[in-house]
Amino acid sequence: MSIIDNKKQPSFHIRTFGCQMNDRDSEIMGQLLAEQGYVESMEIEDADVVIVNTCSIRAKAEQKAMSLLGALRKAKKSRPGMRICVAGCVAQQEGLELCERMSHVDLVLGTQNLYALADLLKNLDGTQKVAITLSDAYEIPAFIPTLPAIREYSVDQIDSNPAPASHPFRKFLTIMQGCNNFCTYCVVPYTRGREVSRKVKDILDEAHALVDAGISEITLLGQNVNSYGRTNSVTPDGGSYSFSQLLREVAAIQGLKRLRFTTSNPKDLSSELMRCFGEIAILCPQFHLPVQSGSNAVLSRMNRKYTRELYLQQVKELRSFRPDIALSTDVIVGFPGESDADFEQTMELLEEVRFHSSFSFKYSDRPGTRSADFADKVEELVKSERLTRFQHRQDEICLEQNLLYVGKVLPVMIEKLTQDGMVGRTESNHIVHIEGKIACIPGDITSVTIHHAGRHSLNGRLNSTQQKGAA
Numbered sequence: 001m002s003i004i005d006n007k008k009q010p011s012f013h014i015r016t017f018g019c020q021m022n023d024r025d026s027e028i029m030g031q032l033l034a035e036q037g038y039v040e041s042m043e044i045e046d047a048d049v050v051i052v053n054t055c056s057i058r059a060k061a062e063q064k065a066m067s068l069l070g071a072l073r074k075a076k077k078s079r080p081g082m083r084i085c086v087a088g089c090v091a092q093q094e095g096l097e098l099c100e101r102m103s104h105v106d107l108v109l110g111t112q113n114l115y116a117l118a119d120l121l122k123n124l125d126g127t128q129k130v131a132i133t134l135s136d137a138y139e140i141p142a143f144i145p146t147l148p149a150i151r152e153y154s155v156d157q158i159d160s161n162p163a164p165a166s167h168p169f170r171k172f173l174t175i176m177q178g179c180n181n182f183c184t185y186c187v188v189p190y191t192r193g194r195e196v197s198r199k200v201k202d203i204l205d206e207a208h209a210l211v212d213a214g215i216s217e218i219t220l221l222g223q224n225v226n227s228y229g230r231t232n233s234v235t236p237d238g239g240s241y242s243f244s245q246l247l248r249e250v251a252a253i254q255g256l257k258r259l260r261f262t263t264s265n266p267k268d269l270s271s272e273l274m275r276c277f278g279e280i281a282i283l284c285p286q287f288h289l290p291v292q293s294g295s296n297a298v299l300s301r302m303n304r305k306y307t308r309e310l311y312l313q314q315v316k317e318l319r320s321f322r323p324d325i326a327l328s329t330d331v332i333v334g335f336p337g338e339s340d341a342d343f344e345q346t347m348e349l350l351e352e353v354r355f356h357s358s359f360s361f362k363y364s365d366r367p368g369t370r371s372a373d374f375a376d377k378v379e380e381l382v383k384s385e386r387l388t389r390f391q392h393r394q395d396e397i398c399l400e401q402n403l404l405y406v407g408k409v410l411p412v413m414i415e416k417l418t419q420d421g422m423v424g425r426t427e428s429n430h431i432v433h434i435e436g437k438i439a440c441i442p443g444d445i446t447s448v449t450i451h452h453a454g455r456h457s458l459n460g461r462l463n464s465t466q467q468k469g470a471a
C-alpha cells in the first residue's frame, strides 16, 4: 500500500544541506509532492515522508546530513510508516550502498532523478529499498513553478499580522546542471554529472511565469553559468548563444525588478559578460567570483585554468564597468602542497581586491577527487591557523567596505516586516535593518538612508516622505 492511498493528506518534510542548487531542488520536490496532495509538515518527526537533501562538497557538510539521518532511525522506530528518502549529492555518490549502511532509509534519489520522486513514493511499501542515480542522457525538464498568490498588506495589518518570512518575492531559476571543469578538489562533476544547459525557451517561460506570479527578483543558477550554452544547443536552430544574451533577454521581462546570477568561473568570464554590469539596469552590482587561491602554483594544481594576474585584471575590468560592484569570493586554505608563501599570496590578493565578503574553507579530501591522492597534505593545525587569519582580515575589510555605504541613500528591496521596522536588501546584497514601516509587500523597493554599518549588515531609516503611514 502506498502512503498516498492510505491517507487523505500525507505529509512531508524536507531538510536541505549544501548550495543553492540543492535549495532549488528541494523547492521542486516540495512542489511535486504538493501537486500529489501532500501537505508540508513543520516538524520532521510528524512527517510521513522525510527527504534529506544532502551535500558532499566538504567532509563537514556530509557529516551534518549523516547525523540527521542517524537521528531519524529513532524517529522511524516510533513511526514505522515513515518513509525516508535521501536526495542530493551524497545520495548520488553512494546509491544503494546508503540503504545498506542505513537500514531505515527507503529511497535514494540521485541528483537528476528529482522528477521521479512522486512516482517512486507511490510504489514504496516499506519492504523494498530503491535507489536511482543519474544517467548519461539527461535533459532538465521544462518546469513551470506554481506559487501562492501575493497578499497585499496595509500598515494596520503589519503589526497584527506580520508577513510570513517565506512570502515569495525572490526565486532561483536553474539554467544549467552539472559541471565539466574537474577542479581537482571538487566532487560536483561526479555528483551532478556533465554540464547540460537548459533550453532558452524553457528558461524564459519559467522566468515569465515567476514574474507573472509577482516575483520581483530572479537569480539564475548553475555551477558555472559563464559557460551557458557551450556544451549543448539551447536554441531551436542550434545556433550559438551566450550567457550574456540570456541575461539580456531575462532582464527585458516587464515587471522584473532585480536580476542576479551565480556561480562563475574566472576562466570562462568574458568581457561581453562584464560589460553587462554597466549596461543592464536591473542586473545588481554584485558578483560572486570564486578565486580559491592567490597562488598560481596552487591554482594550477587545482586545475582552475586561470592565473592570479587574469583574476586581478577581471576585477579591474568589472570595476571599470560598475565602480560600485560588490565582489565576493570562495577561498580554500590548506590545499595539498600549499606553502606559507602560497598562502601569503592569497592574503595579498585579499588586500588587493578587498572583497565585500567571502566564503573560506579548510581543504578536505573528497572521495573520488584527484587531489585526495595528492601528496603533501597540510596539517590540520596549519589549516586552522590560515583560515583564522584569512577570516579575521576579511571581517575587518567587510566592515571597512560597509562603512562606505554610511550616508548613502540606497534602493532597498523589502524582505519582511518586523515588530519595530522592516528588513530588506540592497542591490549589493547587503541586509538592511530599517527603522519605520510603510504599507508594502515583500519585494517592493523603497529608498533608505544608511546611518550605520556593521560587518554583516547595515542599518538605515526611511526617507521622511515615505513614512506617512508608519506605526
Ligand code: SAH
Pocket (backbone or CB within 6 Å): 057, 058, 185, 186, 187, 188, 222, 223, 224, 263, 264, 265, 290, 292, 330, 331, 332, 361, 362, 363, 364, 365, 366
Ligand atoms: N561552482 C562553484 C563552486 C561550487 S562548490 C565554483 O566553481 O566556484 C563551493 C565552494 O566549496 C568552492 O568554491 C570551494 O571553495 C569549496 N570547496 C569545494 N571542494 C572543496 C574541498 N574539497 N575542500 C574544501 N572546500 C571545497
Ligand code: SF4
Pocket (backbone or CB within 6 Å): 179, 180, 181, 182, 183, 186, 187, 188, 189, 223, 224, 265
Ligand atoms: Fe567544482 Fe570547479 Fe565545477 Fe566549481 S567549476 S563545481 S569548483 S569542478
Ligand code: F3S
Pocket (backbone or CB within 6 Å): 017, 018, 019, 020, 021, 022, 054, 055, 056, 057, 088, 089, 187, 188, 191, 192
Ligand atoms: Fe553540495 Fe552538491 Fe551543491 S556537493 S555544494 S549540494 S552541488
